[in-house]
Structure formats: structure tokens, C-alpha cells
Amino acid sequence: MSTDLPEQESLLDRLQRKRDGRNVDPRLGTLLGEGSQQRVKDPDVAYPVHGLRAHVEPDKHGSPTYHGLPAIKQPVWISTIPTYLFVGGVAGAASLLGFAVDIHGSRSLRRLALRCQQVGTAGDMLSAGLLIADLGRPERFLHMLRVFRPTSPMSVGSWVLALSGGLNTVGLVLGRARGGLGAVGRVSGAAAALLGMPLAGYTAVLLCNSAVPVWQATRRTLPLFFMASASASAGSLLSLLPHSAEEARVLRPYRLAGKVAELACGVAVVRDARRAPVVAKPFSEGTSGALWRTSRACSAAGLVLDALPGRRRWKQVAADTLTTAGAILARFAVFHAGKQSARDPRATFEPQRAGQGAAEVLGHAVASDGKPLKFPLPVLR
Amino acid sequence: MSRKGFFTDSTVCIGCKACEVACKQWNQLPDDGFRFTGMSYDHTGALGSSTWRHVAFIERNEPLPGHVTGVGEFSWLMLSDVCKHCQRAGCLESCPTGAIVRTEFDTVYVQPDVCNGCGYCVVNCPFGVIDRREDDGRAWKCTLCYDRLGEDMTPACAKSCPTESIVYGDLEVLHARAEDRVQQLHDQGLVSAYLYGRDARSQPGTGGLNAFSLLVDRPEVYNLPPDPVVPTMKAKQAWSAVAVGALGMFAMAVGAVLMGREARP
Numbered sequence: 001m002s003t004d005l006p007e008q009e010s011l012l013d014r015l016q017r018k019r020d021g022r023n024v025d026p027r028l029g030t031l032l033g034e035g036s037q038q039r040v041k042d043p044d045v046a047y048p049v050h051g052l053r054a055h056v057e058p059d060k061h062g063s064p065t066y067h068g069l070p071a072i073k074q075p076v077w078i079s080t081i082p083t084y085l086f087v088g089g090v091a092g093a094a095s096l097l098g099f100a101v102d103i104h105g106s107r108s109l110r111r112l113a114l115r116c117q118q119v120g121t122a123g124d125m126l127s128a129g130l131l132i133a134d135l136g137r138p139e140r141f142l143h144m145l146r147v148f149r150p151t152s153p154m155s156v157g158s159w160v161l162a163l164s165g166g167l168n169t170v171g172l173v174l175g176r177a178r179g180g181l182g183a184v185g186r187v188s189g190a191a192a193a194l195l196g197m198p199l200a201g202y203t204a205v206l207l208c209n210s211a212v213p214v215w216q217a218t219r220r221t222l223p224l225f226f227m228a229s230a231s232a233s234a235g236s237l238l239s240l241l242p243h244s245a246e247e248a249r250v251l252r253p254y255r256l257a258g259k260v261a262e263l264a265c266g267v268a269v270v271r272d273a274r275r276a277p278v279v280a281k282p283f284s285e286g287t288s289g290a291l292w293r294t295s296r297a298c299s300a301a302g303l304v305l306d307a308l309p310g311r312r313r314w315k316q317v318a319a320d321t322l323t324t325a326g327a328i329l330a331r332f333a334v335f336h337a338g339k340q341s342a343r344d345p346r347a348t349f350e351p352q353r354a355g356q357g358a359a360e361v362l363g364h365a366v367a368s369d370g371k372p373l374k375f376p377l378p379v380l381r
Numbered sequence: 382m383s384r385k386g387f388f389t390d391s392t393v394c395i396g397c398k399a400c401e402v403a404c405k406q407w408n409q410l411p412d413d414g415f416r417f418t419g420m421s422y423d424h425t426g427a428l429g430s431s432t433w434r435h436v437a438f439i440e441r442n443e444p445l446p447g448h449v450t451g452v453g454e455f456s457w458l459m460l461s462d463v464c465k466h467c468q469r470a471g472c473l474e475s476c477p478t479g480a481i482v483r484t485e486f487d488t489v490y491v492q493p494d495v496c497n498g499c500g501y502c503v504v505n506c507p508f509g510v511i512d513r514r515e516d517d518g519r520a521w522k523c524t525l526c527y528d529r530l531g532e533d534m535t536p537a538c539a540k541s542c543p544t545e546s547i548v549y550g551d552l553e554v555l556h557a558r559a560e561d562r563v564q565q566l567h568d569q570g571l572v573s574a575y576l577y578g579r580d581a582r583s584q585p586g587t588g589g590l591n592a593f594s595l596l597v598d599r600p601e602v603y604n605l606p607p608d609p610v611v612p613t614m615k616a617k618q619a620w621s622a623v624a625v626g627a628l629g630m631f632a633m634a635v636g637a638v639l640m641g642r643e644a645r646p
Contacts, residue, residue, distance in 0.1 A: 021411030021431075033409030034524045037493055038431065040411045041516035066437060066604030067420040069427060072509035076500040093630065100634035106642055136498020136518025140478075143497045147479035151613045154501045155477035197630050201623035208619040209612045210504040211471060216612060219619040227626035231633055250641030257633045342504070349601045357608030358586025361615055367607040368577055368584045369600055 063346060063353075071348040072211045074339050077134055082335040084130040085203045086328050088161065089230030090237055091123025092196035095168060097234060097254060099193030102186075105250070112247040114176075115238065117189060120196065121172050124165035131161075153206040160198050167192035200230035207338065213279045213348055214341035215334075217356065221272040222334070225265035232258030233327040236302070236320035259303040259323055266296055266330070276351040278344070282337035291333035299326030384487035385530065386591035387463060387539065387547055388555040390562055391603070392574065394459040394546040396422060396436055400538035401461075404434040407526065407537035427604075428462060430514035433523035434538050435462045437603050445597065446570040460594060460603045461547055463538070464489070464510045464523035465578060468588030469611040472502035472511050472522070480520075487552075487591060488525040496520055507587070507609035525592075552591065556580070562595060573597045577605060586610035 021043035024031060031037075065071075075081075098116025101109050132141045145162060149155040171189025174181050204226040208219035215222070235255030243251065273280035282288040302323030305315060341347045351357065355373040359365070366372055405412070410431045418424050421438035428435045437460045445456035466488045473481045473489050480495035481502060491502075491511070498518040502511050511522040526536035534540075539549035548555060559576050566574040574597050576583065578590030586609050600607050 021414075022409055023412070024409060031409055033407060034526075034528055035408035035410035035431065035433075035521065038411060038514060038519075038521060039517040043411055043414065064599065064601045066439070066602065067418075067423070069420075069604060070509065071601075071604055071606055073503045073506065073512050075504050076513045076515070093634075096630060097634045097637075100631075100638045104635060104638045104642065109638075109641075134500070136500065136513055136515075136520075137496070140495075140497035143478040143480070143495060144499070146495070147477075149474075149477060149479065151474040151616070152477045152501070153616065153619075154475065154499060158477055197627035198623060200630065201626050205616060205619040205623055206501075209475065209616045211507040211509075211609075211612055212504050215504075216615060219615055220622050223619055223622035224626045224629070227623070227630050231630055246641075250637050253640045254633060254637030257637065261629065261633070338504075345601075345604070348606055352606055352608040352610075355608075357606070358584075358610035358614065359608055361610070362585045364585050367600075368605075368609070369596070369607065370575055370583070371599070371607075373608065 063350060065345040065349070069345065070343045071345040072342050074342045075210075075212065075335075077335070079332070079335075080130040080133045082331040083328075084127050084134075085226070085331040085335070086233065087123050087130060088127040088203055089200040089226055089327075090234045091120045091127060092164070092199035092201075093227075093230040093234035093258075094123065094238065095120030095164065095193040095196035095199075097238070099190055099196075101250065102189070108244075108246055109250065112238075112243065112250065115241060115243075117168065117172050117175070119234070119237065119241075120192065121165070121168040124161060124168055124199075127161055128165060153202055153209045157199075157202040157206055160195055160202060164192050164195040164199050167195070197227070201227045207334065210338075211348075212338045212342045213276075213344075213351060214273055214282050214337050217276060217279045217351065218269050218272045221265060221268040225262065225269050225330075228258060228261035228265045229327045229330060230258075232262040232299075233324055234258070236323040236327075239316065240320045240324075255320070255323075256303070256306060259299065259306065262323075262327070263296075263299055263303060266299065276347075276354060276356055278347050278350050279341065281344070281347070282340040283333075286336075286340050288333050288336035288340050291329050291336060295326045295329035295333050297326075298322045298329060302326055384552040384591065385525065385549065386466060386487075386552045386555055386593070387525070387536075387549055388559050389461055389463070389592065389594040390546050390548070390559075391458065391460040391594060391596055392562075392566060392571070393544045394436070394461055395544055396438055396457070396459040397543060398425075398436050399541040399543060400434045400547055401425060401432070401436060403537040403541035404523075407529070408433065408524070428464070428510045428512075428522075430512040430517070430521040433463065433521075436460070437462055439598075439602055441598070441602075458598060458602065460596070461538070461542075462603070462605075463592050464525070465508055465587070465593070466523075466525060466591035467578075467611065468581065468591070469586075469613070471505035471507055471611045471613070472520075474611060474613045475501050475505035477501060484527060484530075486525065486527075486530050488527065488530075489522075490524055490527050491520055491522060493519055493521075505612050507606055507611065509604075555593075559593070559595060566595075566597075571597060584609065586614065 020040040094116045098113045101113040144158040167188040174185025201223045204223035207215040305319035423438040439458035470489045496519040539547045578584040578593040580589040
């Protein structure tokens with residue numbers, strides 16, 4: 001019976017069919033507001049609360065929260081970012097090693113220098129791809145080079161990566177040519193290699209320059225850890241690739257020094273975070289805690305196995321694979337530690353009350369509500 | 382152009398959420414889904430990419446002078462929260478594309494046609510305001526009704542506020558009004574009243590907020606940080622660590638090559 005009636009679409013039907021959550025009838029209203037260009041595929045996706053409430057105990061110790069909700073936003077980045085943290089580091093460290101071999105090494109080490117440059121160039125290219133994949137609007141990736149903003153580590157890093165990738169490519173293509181072109185290639189390669197150092201380290205500054213408590217708290221040590229880890233993983237990767245016995249004599253001390261430095265800096269990062277116990281929690285609890293423990297175990301095993309006497313190939317492959325796995329897991333651990341830390345409102349509030357917010361750099365003695373900050377000892381000024 | 386901002390007086394907020402509705406309507410923002418949170422009367426939860434005004438509801442088990450409730454030791458706190466338009470804005474200082482700018486009204490504005498959705502501003506806001514909408518791909522936040530300001534109009538939220546809890550105007554005028562209000566409350570016995578983020582003196586980490594508030598309890602109660610800092614202020618130490626690390630990396634690379642070379646027969 002109802003099928004005989006002409007299909008009359010009601011206003012409600014029309015609005016719900018549109019389903020952009022705005023409920024504006026296109027016949028009656030035009031979309032011209034500041035937020036009208038916001039693309040909506042899932043009307044509910046912006047709802048911020050569900051699944052975000054941290055497991056915080058009720059207010060017993062005078063440290064309140066707002067219904068246990070996070071005080072800051074979680075990083076929105078996807079897993080290509082921790083992958084890039086690893087790949088970019090390897091690219092930077094490999095480029096630098098290639099340069100060192102070029103200036104100090106003998107002729108017989110030239111193949112190693114070339115391989116370093118190839119790894120560096122490939123890493124730079126892969127890095128750019130990983131970063132573009134994370135952008136909300138990947139087609140606008142060139143906007144990254146629209147301005148240079150020294151206060152933004154991401155802007156500095158975009159320029160470092162772009163220059164390093166470009167110069168490395170020029171160095172790789174022209175570096176073995178004769179005459180003027182060869183000189184251009186060699187200078188480009190050298191410049192790319194020197195940019196490899198900030199490339200391996202700026203990623204840590206990028207994380208530390210944020211409101212995420214665990215990243216902000218580890219700003220003195222995380223860059224060292226990332227750079228040491230980059231050296232260890234570049235050494236391990238180059239050792240996994242086929243190489244001559246002579247090249248092995250360069251790679252072995254490089255790799256071992258990197259592995260030792262990585263383990264030591266890893267300990268320093270956790271010590272740095274522990275200045276406020278609530279901030280260090282992600283290193284021992286949850287997903288990030290498990291990742292961090294596994295990563296440290298892999299790195300330690302990689303070093304021990306490498307340092308043991310014996311030159312059998314399988315032992316070397318196992319050691320370098322463990323180190324690489326440790327370095328990758330460490331980047332994912334640090335990334336997830338940031339997410340976990342941002343979810344916990346107490347990790348934001350308590351260090352600030354204890355004088356580790358703005359007071360740490362500006363030296364004022366009262367919080368924004370005029371109450372004295374809880375330094376471990378009374379501060380006399 | 383003079384410096385514009387909001388003064389939000391939480392003591393006269395009645396929690397009607399007219400500001401939230403007016404903001405959504407004027408800016409034509411999509412809804413957040415209609416769901417129940419179980420957090421007092423707050424079913425919005427937090428500021429986000431499509432939520433530029435958010436009314437916080439706090440139920441406290443302590444009385445507030447001048448409040449009369451039927452359940453004894455109890456008081457309501459309500460605060461309409463918004464982007465603070467900080468003097469030292471973490472989002473602006475971290476934006477690698479130059480999409481986030483300071484306008485002629487001294488407010489902080491995200492240009493949607495420039496933003497490429499890198500998500501760095503999201504982790505750089507010490508107040509958790511700006512967010513990236515995943516299906517849109519860009520970062521969004523309160524514009525302080527930039528389109529209305531250009532026409533000499535009051536922002537939608539302030540216009541719709543029935544109790545003048547949200548006041549829009551020149552910062553100097555707002556500061557004077559806010560100081561008077563605090564004095565008035567202190568005289569009435571509400572001595573816990575204070576201004577949050579009035580200027581660089583009361584909140585050095587942000588250099589003061591263009592959208593500041595009058596609160597009567599600790600900032601944490603309203604989900605505001607007690608001593609926020611624009612992350613850029615601490616970046617120097619991180620860059621110094623990179624310099625030290627660079628020396629170490631260089632020493633390791635050159636040292637290894639020299640050792641390997643000397644080991645030759």
C-alpha cells in the first residue's frame with residue numbers, strides 16, 4: 001500500500017542522508033562559515049572523550065583532575081613516524097660514516113664509502129615518503145618548504161631532510177665523475193654527510209619540543225639517545241650488508257662504540273624522566289613499557305653477542321639483527337610513551353606543580369593560581 | 382587594530398551551553414555525535430577540531446560562599462573553555478608551514494588553505510586545544526570569530542552568553558573589568574577568586590592569555606595546567622644536546638675509520 005504512494009522525502013530524511021553533522025538544509029542555508037570547509041566522512045569521529053579517560057585514582061592526595069580526562073591532546077601521528085625516527089637516523093649516521101671514510105680512509109675503503117652514501121640516499125628518500133604518508137593532506141607536502149621557522153624543529157628538520165636528500169643524490173650521481181662536476185658532487189656529498197648529524201638528532205628535539213610530559217622531561221638526553229642509536233643501527237645495517245675483511249675492521253669499532261653509547265644513553269633517558277615519577281611511568285607500564293623493556297633487552301643482547309670472541313658469520317648476523325630490532329622498538333616505545341603520557345592528566349599537572357613547568361626555565365616561584373610551587377626544598381630569592 | 386580577547390567569568394556561568402551551540406551554528410561545524418558521558422552535565426568532554434567552545438561541569442563536595450544547595454556540602458563550578466590565544470602560542474611557534482598566524486586583532490588563526498595536517502601543533506599546545514580532524518586531515522581551533530571581528534561584530538559565543546560570563550572586548554578594558562570583579566568577589570568573601578593567565582606576570586610560561594578566566598579553584602579542577610609553558614622555551618636544552626651528540630657521532634665515525642686504517646698490516 002505504502003509502495004503505491006509517491007516517495008516523499010522529508011526534511012529530516014534529507015538532512016540525515018547528507019550526514020555531515022551540520023544539519024544545514026542546502027535549500028535554506030549556504031555553507032560559508034569558518035568551519036564549513038571541514039570535511040566530514042564520519043560525523044562521530046571528532047567526539048573526543050570515548051576511550052580517552054585515564055585510569056586515575058580518585059582525588060586522595062589533593063591532586064585533582066577533570067573527570068580523569070587528559071589535559072593535553074595525544075599525538076595524532078601514525079606508525080610511519082616512529083619508523084621514520086629510525087630510518088632517518090640510519091640515513092644520517094650512514095652518510096656521516098661515508099664522509100669519514102672518504103676523508104681518512106685508504107683507497108681500498110672506497111667501496112664502503114659508496115655503500116654508506118647509497119644507504120644514506122635511500123634512507124633520505126624513504127624518510128620523505130614516510131613523513132608524507134603521515135600528513136593529513138599529503139598533497140600539500142611542499143608547504144613544509146613554504147617558510148623557514150627556527151622555533152619549529154619540524155620546519156628545521158624538513159629543510160635538513162630536503163637538503164640532505166638532495167645533496168646526497170647529487171653526491172651519489174656526480175661524486176665519482178671527473179673534473180668540475182666531480183668536485184660539485186664531492187662537496188654535495190660532504191655537505192649531506194654533515195647534515196646527517198642534525199638529521200639523526202633533530203627528531204628527538206621535535207619530540208622534546210612539545211607539551212607531552214615524558215618527551216619534554218627527557219629533552220636533555222633523548223637527542224643523545226637517538227643519535228647514539230642511529231650510529232649503532234647504521235653500523236649494524238652496514239655490517240649485515242656484504243663487506244670485505246678490511247671494511248669489517250672499520251665497521252667493528254664503529255658498531256661497538258654505537259651500541260655501548262646507545263645502552264648508556266637509554267639508561268640516562270629513563271633517569272632523566274624519573275625526576276618526576278609520574279612522568280617516567282610509560283617507561284615501565286603498558287604498551288610503551290613492554291616495548292621499552294624488549295628494546296633494551298635486544299640492544300643489550302646485541303652488544304654482548306657482538307663483543308663475544310669468535311668471528312662466525314651467524315653470530316654477527318644475530319648480533320646486528322638484535323641491535324636493529326632494539327633500535328626500532330626503542331623508537332616505537334618512545335612514541336607510545338608520549339601517547340600514554342599525554343593521556344595521563346597527572347603527568348601534565350604534577351611536574352608543573354613541582355616546579356618543572358615554565359618555572360624550570362623562567363624561575364618564578366608561584367603557579368598560575370598564585371600558590372607557591374612545590375619545589376623539593378623551599379626556594380629563597 | 383587593538384588587542385582583542387575574551388574574559389570568561391566562571392562565577393556567573395550557568396552551564397546553559399549557549400556558547401557551544403552558537404559557535405557550532407555560526408562556524409557551521411559538524412556535531413560531535415549525541416552520546417552520554419556520565420561526567421556531570423558535560424557531554425562534550427573537551428575542546429577539539431570541531432568543538433571550539435566547551436563548558437566544563439565540576440561537582441565539588443565543598444561549599445562555595447553565596448551558593449545555597451539542597452544537599453549541604455556541595456557546590457557547582459562551571460567554566461566555558463576556549464582557545465586561549467596565548468601571547469606565546471605553542472601552536473604558532475611550532476607550525477612548519479606558516480599556516481598559523483597572528484591576526485591584526487592579536488588572535489591566533491589557522492589558515493585552512495595552508496595547513497597540511499602535519500599534526501605538530503597538536504602536541505605543542507599546553508592546553509590541549511587544537512586538534513587534527515582525521516577525516517578532514519587538517520588542524521582546527523577557535524578563530525575568535527575572525528570573520529565577525531572583521532565586520533566589527535562580537536564573536537558568536539560572547540554574543541549568545543545570557544549572563545555575560547563570556548565578555549569580548551579590548552584587552553585593556555577586559556583587564557580592568559576582571560580586576561574589579563575579583564575585588565568585588567573578595568569583598569563578598571569569595572577569597573579564592575583569581576584571574577588565570579591575565580598577563581605575563583601571572584603566567585610567564587605563555588606570556589599571558591588573550592582569553593583569560595576568573596576561577597575559584599585550582600586550575601587542575603577545570604582541566605587547566607597550573608604552570609603551562611610554551612614548549613619552545615625549553616628547546617634550547619634539546620638543541621644543545623644535539624650539538625653534543627653531533628660531536629660524539631663525528632668522533633665515533635672518524636675514530637672508527639682511523640682505527641680500522643691503522644689496523645692494516
